[in-house]
Amino acid sequence: MELIQQTDKLEEFCRSLQKYDFITVDLEFLREKTYYAKLCLIQIGSLEKCAIIDPLAEGLDLQSFFDLMQNQKVVKVFHSGRQDIEILFNLSGHIPSPIFDTQIAGMATGFGDSASYESLVRHILHIELDKSSRLSDWSRRPLDETQLQYALADVTHLVKIYQYLKEKLHETGRQTWIAEEMSVLSNPETYIVHPTEAWKRIRHRSHNARYLTLLRELAAWREERAKKHNTPRQSIMKDELLLNIASVCPHNKEELLQIRNLKAEVAQGKLGDEILEVINHFQSIPKTEYVIPTKEKELPSGNSSLQELLKLLLKIRSQQENVTPKLITDEEELHLFSSGVDLGLQMLTDWRLEIFGQYALLLREGKLAISYDTKSRQITLTTAQPD
Secondary structure, eight states, X not given: OEEEOSHXXXXXXXXXXXXXXXXXXXXXXXXSSOSSXXXXXXXXXXXXXXXXXXXXXXXXXXXXXXXXXXXXXXXXXXXXXXXXXXXXXXXXXXXXXXXXXXXXXXHTTTSXXXXXXXXXXXXXXXXXXOOTTTTOOTTSSSOOHHHHHHHHHHHHHHHHHHHHHHHHHHHHTOGGGGHHHHHHHTOGGGGOOOGGGGGGGSOOOOOOHHHHHHHHHHHHHHHHHXXXXXXXXXXXXXXXXXXXXXXXXXXXXXXXXXXXXXXXXXXXXXXXXXXXHHHHHHHTSOGGGSOOXXXXXXXXXXXXXXXXXXXXXXXXXXXXXXXXXXGTOOHHHHHHHHTTOOTTOGGGSHHHIIIIIHHHHHHHTTOEEEEEETXXXXXXXXXXXXX
């Protein structure tokens, strides 16, 4: 096992990987105490060699690694790579390209919605991984041999998993099925957090425009503060408190002190001043710039029953085709389809139309029967014969 801690060694290693069609990549990082993840280890594997790069090594220049990530002739293989790609994007300003995510490929080849790396190793390679180092503090040095071997296993097994899944996709003609998901991972917008959009990650039940607009302003303030001080959002103020503040909309320190679970030292300190500034600014926002609440129309009972039948149909077809349901469509689309909306639905395009959309159309038209065959013990779908 090679542990790279010098720039010249890294440059030599990265040059040696230029000849391969693909390499496997995994990162170890910490983000519990910071807004931006702290990169602690980089693991790279290939058909013939693998290594661990120590980005915390003094004086190590990662530019040759970043250049490798942009080599268009070498596919970069990740497993559930969204966080890893986000870290590389934040550090280098570029998305690795081209990329392949084995978790997404697993969705199209029968391994479920979010197959873990361990489960793919178990089912494809018949190997049980040692999980003893899973909760390691990867920022501490030195790392012991067990930790390094654990980290390296995340890319060594990934080589064979990639080959297996790529072949499966080729055999089934499903390479294009995952293209859309891969394009999301390759889009920089996926990793750019716009402060004014931060409120959408907070769970709430309100449809009040004024309340949601103040929540938007408070969440944007917290997001910008977290970025500026490189600290986790929740360490500044938890979601529950933002919701409480938005609900009360205090105008002064006395009213702020009445907010449930808000500590007095926070209300009376700098954070309290900043919160009141946000609220003061909110008061000047014209109603034309308020959040427009999205109210889901309640379906008539018949259409609601249709939506439930569509969920069942989706489950049946996804099992028959050995593909995860969420790769085909989602509940929002099923709701719209049950309401009679067809325009712009992904489930009615390309391969999704072939394996699910056409059946959904028949079901909505009353031309599809779902039954159970007692002999084969299988669910069968039968279309009505024309008169």
